[in-house]
Amino acid sequence: METGLLRFVTCGSVDDGKSTLLGRLLYDAGMLADDQLDALRRDSRGRHGDAALDFALVTDGLDAERQQGITIDVAWRYFHTAKRSFIVGDCPGHEQYTRNMATGASQAALAVVLVDARKGLLAQTRRHTYICALLGIRQVVLAVNKMDLAGFDPGAYASVVEPYRALAASLGIAAVHALPVVAVDGDNIGQRSARMPWYDGPCLLELLETAPTQIAPSADFRLPVQWVNRPTPDFRGYAGTVCGGQVARGDEVLVQPGTQRARIARIVTADGDLEHATGGQAVTLCLDRELDVSRGDVISAAARPAPVADQFACHLLWMGDAPMLPNRSYTFRLGTCTASARVTTIKHKVDVHTQAPLAAQRLELNEVGCCTVDLDRPVAFEAYADNRTLGGFILIDRQSQATVACGMLDFALHRASNIQWQHTDVDKAMRASAKGQRPQCLWFTGLSGAGKSTVANLVERRLAALGYHTYLLDGDNLRHGLNVDLGFTAEARVENVRRVAEVAHLMVDAGLIVLVCVISPFQSEREFARGRFGADEFVEVFVDTPLAECERRDSKGLYRKARAGELRNFTGIDSPYEVPPAPELHLRTAGQRPEQLADQVIARLRLG
Incomplete structure (x- = not known):
């Protein structure tokens, strides 16, 4: 029994x-x-x-x-x-x-x-x-x-x-x-x-x-570190719950996602030291040498460590009221580990009644999709079928902090281990020094017709006249080439901003002052763009023009088409614009000439 x-x-x-x-x-x-x-x-x-x-x-x-x-x-x-x-x-x-x-x-x-x-x-x-x-x-x-x-x-x-x-x-x-x-x-x-x-x-x-009580077999020792336990200067232990296999005093272990090795010196519990610990036990492990171990690391058996990757195939159950849009940035939580994640591809969604695969560009509430997810750093993991703790994750909305998805990791993508970052001897600091300036990104956001391009063009002209090296990335111009394949659905807008942010990031790395003019209606994508830059390299400029004024200008006739139903997913009409909650620079255009707005931008910049 x-x-x-x-x-x-x-x-x-x-x-x-x-x-x-x-x-x-x-x-x-x-x-x-x-x-x-x-x-x-x-x-x-x-x-x-x-x-x-x-x-x-x-x-x-x-x-x-x-x-x-x-x-x-x-x-x-x-x-x-x-x-x-x-x-x-x-x-x-x-x-x-x-x-x-x-x-x-x-x-x-x-x-x-x-x-x-x-x-x-x-x-x-x-x-x-x-x-x-x-x-x-x-x-x-x-x-x-x-x-x-x-x-x-x-x-x-x-x-x-x-x-x-x-x-x-x-x-x-x-x-x-x-x-x-x-x-x-x-x-x-x-x-x-x-x-x-x-x-x-x-x-x-x-x-x-x-009935058997075992949830999932996991033969190899794994302990996600929950807390670094230092009650006295003479004691350092790593607390967590064993989620796989067993460990004994003297066993050699590996701290992942790194490659540091040590042996177990003590297995400490509230009831005294143990000779060994097994799955489900909450313990504090003391190592025989000092290592850099922190919350989110995984202590694994050295002989059979956990896989490490930053790109995965997974199944995702969407739990958010708003749809999941590919390439939007979310907080990823796996065990005790936290990272930034993007769902890069929806291979298909699943008809949960027939299990048939269906084509999909987004996931709605309660839908299940077979997806690929990309993290900003490698993590130790297991396939969900082998270890629920190291294979099951959640996604958290970066704005509301609500849990919007639960996911099950299937396997790492091979390209995650085949592609490495190539070091170059000439770096951003050297490029910036040669140009005599501080590289940065000025991100102009606002409704269509708000005046983003007009103000940014004036700012670039003044910077160029002062001898600074600049480049203006205008959203309309980019849609003639880099983003020619994208429409104006919510999914396409997310991808549009992601591509622009990556190009701007490369240009800042080249030492340039980059001016970006894109509507970028969603706060989540603007936060993703900000995250691609270092401290003090990103300046969000909200060009705040009332919708009625933007419609009055309507130099391209876009608002007229949107009101007539001839242009779908138009920001401000049938697609939302999320106002920046705390931009570095808030340009209120009412009653001000473009030259005055450009002066405010120049005054805000740290150029030397």
Whole structure:
């Protein structure tokens, strides 16, 4: 018999009875105290007006859940029997709460999938099963619920089980244990049912008590460093939780992503030193020599270290309300490591109902895509199938700090290790010194017609007259060559700014003062551009002209076309402009001549 803690989730479509089943499971396991039962009776009478217990109320704790009779958030509950302890998450069934369901599944070793015997496999059943498989769950208990409403018909039961087994097998889920249940009455929940004698298998609680608890095998030692522990000047340890393999005192280890080696001098815990530590244990490792180790590093077995890369193929579940746009910059968090990331390519998105690949230029809420991701630095990792901790990551929006995606690393891209940065002896400092100036980027942003190019052109003329070396990158001019292949969708605007920022970065490296004039409507992309430059090298210039004035000027006739519906995705009309929150220079054009605005820019610059 298996022992240890089992973490599992209940999932399935709306109204299949997930919360009812879980509440009944807690009741049959004897985990509802007398005061909880009294409260459950009162709440059940208040909702239904009779004495029948509504077990869904045990886990549906939010007011909105009780009012609507649905699960919204993941409700985690702890319970135990004489044989095992459990942590169970009741996951929401509605499609709009798929991200909540995925959060629960990412921490589980098993899923209990409920299906209404009368309805069969619904779209959300397939969606949840696909996400469970994607997140590494390889064992499922299929509970065919509401058998009383199907007349306890074994044929109705078989018509659900057989297609579900085929679905699970196609997704790589090898272990599917099916059973017929009536969650509200407890049939086959805590004990076997007399109303379905044709089923002779174990009840749900028996299945859970004997299920394997291992989430994912990981044979090689890995410890992501969470904290450098220095309580006294004489003690230095590296605290974290072992997420793979085991380590013993005296073992040789490697600190990654670097190549520093050392041996384990001590394995320290709150209960004293250990001779060895295994997966899941929180420990502090002391090394036999001083190394440069910090949060986010990974201490690995020296004989079999983790792979290190900065470009990956991955699967991504998008959880943000705004769409995912390729090449937008996000914060990447893998274990304890943080980096800057861009999703460079969406190879395809996945139809979660049929698993068919579909062409895509963006990912919307709850969509899954097969993507490539590019980091700003190498990190130690494992494939998600081998190690959830070092293979599972999240993406965080840099502006709102909201988690917008969870991802599963598949493998490193070969080009990540084949391409190295080539050192050159002549650097930016030497080029700038030869020109006698401070290289920098002046980034002019604002609506079309705001006057960006006019002001930047005046600034460049004055700088050139003073003997400075400059170059003006105008967005319209670049669309004749470098960006000729880009349109004006949100995705194309992100890529447009990325290319311009990279060119400007090279020009600053050449020692030039670069003036960039692009609308760059999204704050996220302007922050990406800023991140390509060193301290004091980037000056954001917001040319602030009211929309009405820009329309009045309309020298190119673009606003007229946009208002007539002839020009789509036009900034300020049917595509948003995100105002810079804190530009280095805010040029309010109302009542000022272009020459006066240029004077303000020149006065702001540090040229020597």
